[in-house]
Amino acid sequence: MITFEDVTKFYPGQERPALRNINLEIDKGEFVFLVGQSGSGKSTFLRLILREYKPTKGTLYVAGKNLATMNQWKVPQLRRQIGTVFQDFRLLPGKTVYENVAFALQVIGSPAKHIKRIVPDTLDLVGLAGKGDRPCEELSGGEQQRVAIARAFVNRPKILIADEPTGNLDPETSVGIMKLLDRINRADTTVIMATHDSSIVDQMRRRVLELRSGELVRDQAKGVYGTA
Numbered sequence: 001m002i003t004f005e006d007v008t009k010f011y012p013g014q015e016r017p018a019l020r021n022i023n024l025e026i027d028k029g030e031f032v033f034l035v036g037q038s039g040s041g042k043s044t045f046l047r048l049i050l051r052e053y054k055p056t057k058g059t060l061y062v063a064g065k066n067l068a069t070m071n072q073w074k075v076p077q078l079r080r081q082i083g084t085v086f087q088d089f090r091l092l093p094g095k096t097v098y099e100n101v102a103f104a105l106q107v108i109g110s111p112a113k114h115i116k117r118i119v120p121d122t123l124d125l126v127g128l129a130g131k132g133d134r135p136c137e138e139l140s141g142g143e144q145q146r147v148a149i150a151r152a153f154v155n156r157p158k159i160l161i162a163d164e165p166t167g168n169l170d171p172e173t174s175v176g177i178m179k180l181l182d183r184i185n186r187a188d189t190t191v192i193m194a195t196h197d198s199s200i201v202d203q204m205r206r207r208v209l210e211l212r213s214g215e216l217v218r219d220q221a222k223g224v225y226g227t228a
């Protein structure tokens with residue numbers, strides 16, 4: 001599903017690369033944690049997959065496409081296959097739960113009939129059945145993150161990228177969010193999650209990729225947060 005071949009990324013004007021010679025494969029349906037100190041390159045790794053940047057060197061394949069050579073006009077098509085969830089939820093203010101999720105489909109031109117059916121189904125899936133009419137601002141942080149996950153998943157993407165999705169949530173709420181991401185992963189969605197939350201990584205025991213100063217220093221199956 002995702003292949004990094006000797007990928008290096010330099011930001012303009014920087015002496016050190018944000019990522020250096022990354023080689024790895026992530027298969028369809030895997031759940032992968034991306035860990036490492038602040039500035040180690042996690043966000044850069046995720047942004048390369050989203051084709052927000054091109055690798056400076058090396059080749060990156062996502063869903064069968066070579067991102068290093070992909071034409072800019074094909075990028076929206078790539079991004080439709082990738083759902084994204086962030087620490088700060090990024091919901092549309094002044095809109096209801098339903099409107100936030102439906103909007104993701106409206107912008108890609110989904111038929112109204114499909115939207116009417118799939119949005120309630122997806123709200124059900126994330127545990128927000130019956131809350132479609134609520135303004136997002138009235139929801140708890142955990143509920144807002146569920147809306148963001150519904151919005152990311154409503155299009156049934158092949159890949160879900162989550163950058164610190166539990167960073168603003170208390171431990172109990174975080175467990176609920178992780179159960180949801182686990183369920184989405186079991187529906188054959190590849191999940192890649194950057195996190196500083198050691199207890200979640202240690203509980204879930206999934207593949208762990210550790211970055212240090214832009215280098216991949218650990219790739220551990222059923223891994224833990226800290227170096228074992």
Ligand SMILES: Nc1ncnc2c1ncn2[C@@H]1O[C@H](COP(=O)(O)OP(=O)(O)OP(=O)(O)O)[C@@H](O)[C@H]1O
Nearest residue numbers: 011012014018036037038039040041042043044045
């Ligand atoms: N737009 C940019 N321009 C220049 N340098 C950048 C840019 N974005 C990130 N960097 C640098 O690249 C390196 C990797 O940053 P990145 O944001 O990928 O790390 P991170 O592991 O996601 O950190 P955090 O956990 O704080 O989000 C850092 O040295 C950072 O300062």
